[in-house]
Amino acid sequence: MGEVVMAKKRVRTAAEVAGARRDWRKTALMAVAFLLVGMALLGGSLAYRWHVSAEADRLGGVGVPVTAYITDRAGGGGRGSGIDRIEVHYLYDGAQYDAWIPCAGVTGCHSTPEREMTVLVDPADPQRFLAENGHTDGSLSFLMSWTMIPFSLLMIIVGAALLIVVIKTKADRR
Numbered sequence: 001m002g003e004v005v006m007a008k009k010r011v012r013t014a015a016e017v018a019g020a021r022r023d024w025r026k027t028a029l030m031a032v033a034f035l036l037v038g039m040a041l042l043g044g045s046l047a048y049r050w051h052v053s054a055e056a057d058r059l060g061g062v063g064v065p066v067t068a069y070i071t072d073r074a075g076g077g078g079r080g081s082g083i084d085r086i087e088v089h090y091l092y093d094g095a096q097y098d099a100w101i102p103c104a105g106v107t108g109c110h111s112t113p114e115r116e117m118t119v120l121v122d123p124a125d126p127q128r129f130l131a132e133n134g135h136t137d138g139s140l141s142f143l144m145s146w147t148m149i150p151f152s153l154l155m156i157i158v159g160a161a162l163l164i165v166v167i168k169t170k171a172d173r174r
Helices: 012-062 148-173
Strands: 064-074 085-092 095-102 116-122 129-131
Touching: 012 129, 012 148, 064 129, 085 116, 095 129
Parallel strands: none
Antiparallel strands: 064 085, 064 116, 085 095, 116 129
């Protein structure tokens, strides 16, 4: 007659259990780190964009028009060359100020910009300005890059997926 063979359940040692526990904890910590960094970058990017936009609106109302001179152009020469940017210099109330700002819109400059442009300078803080191309002195931050939003969303998705795997694996063990 046929024999019934029952599979033996393998008993794990205490060291194996402790090692497995450490592994899922490391994965859970990595998942939480991805989530937190992704949320911080997304929130920071959106908040900084809002701040720069509000600053541009404010300077549009209170700024004093001054002629600025474009003295240099950098970046935008191809893939990996960085943001297409220009250096502007202007005089206000006897002092000289300068800053790098993005050259134009999202696609950068399509030609060399004119040598002069008008900037609206904040009379209370002359280092703050709004250029006629719509950029402020704070527009060159890495948080203003449009790639930051999908990158941060990707980090959030990876962190959430890892956390779901850890939770599901831990629930299946019970």
